[in-house]
Amino acid sequence: MSRKIRLLIVEDEPAIRTGLVDLFVFHGYQVECAEDGREGLRLALSGRYDLLLLDVMLPGVNGFDICAQVREQDREQPIIMLTAKSADEDVIQGLSLGADDYVAKPFSVAQLVLRVQAVLRRARVSGEVENRIRLGDTVELDCRNLSGRCGDQEHAFTRREMELLQYLHANAERPVSRDELLTRVWGYARNLDLETRTVDIHIAKLRRKIEPDATNPRYLVTVRGAGYRLLVE
Incomplete structure (x- = not known):
């Protein structure tokens, strides 16, 4: 028998915490969980x-600090x-610290389960990709x-950042759309209607690491109306 997937939920609101535990146990x-x-x-x-499923606003140590300290180790x-729907800066900060994804509150439980499954699926995949x-x-x-x-x-780099670069490198002959990246790199279903800035934020992070001038990209460029392309000179 295969072992069950282990999930840690860090959420201080009792009703949400109990609901999430029941949802994923089901x-x-x-x-x-931790409160x-x-x-x-x-x-x-x-x-x-x-x-790890981390709420941002937590007593003692917030979710951003937990994410940052985990990333230093692994x-x-x-x-x-998990972020407040109106707090766009929460999304940017969480992804900048290395989170794989975010889900805005209030959230659809069905979409949350799909996002968890997608992140786990990508963590298990090891395709034939360039190592350098x-x-x-x-x-x-x-x-x-x-x-x-x-x-x-x-x-x-985080695992997700490198997977994004590897996919763009494997398809360097053409621009790759945000929807394709969400499907092939993040593992989301094609018919899943998502409102997410995940791709754009990861692209901005990568530009700060691989571009001599992030404000004037030389390698990781935007193709208007088509997506992103990695230029291999």
Whole structure:
């Protein structure tokens, strides 16, 4: 018998926490939860979970700090943030710290389950992709070790950032749309209606790491009306 997927939910609102636990237990997950940030951080750093579901606003230690500290220890740990619907800055900050995705409150439980499944699916996939990527004379990426160099600067990458670069590199002959990236890199179903800035925020993060000038991209360019393209010189 295969082991159950282990999920950690860190949420301080009792009704939401109980509802999430019941939801994912119903879907066959092994679920643990924490009601405050300090306990959530302690559990998250244990490395026992297949995915972390973190609320942003938590007593003790907030979700951003938990995400940042987990990323310092493990750049591949799947993380989804729960954010207030009106707080767009929460979305940007969470993804900038290395979260794989975010879900805005109030959320559809069906969409939340689909997003969790998609992040877990991508975490399990290991396709035939390049392990080293070179862009011009200044950028060299080590995909296996999630590291890279742009000129004299060394950078660490998250698993999702590197998967995005690998997919764009494999399709460098053409622009790739946001919808295609959400399907092929994030693992979302094609018919899932999503309102998300996940792709754009990840592109902005990557430009700050691989571009000599992030405001004037040389390698990771926007093709108006078509998506993004990685130019391999």
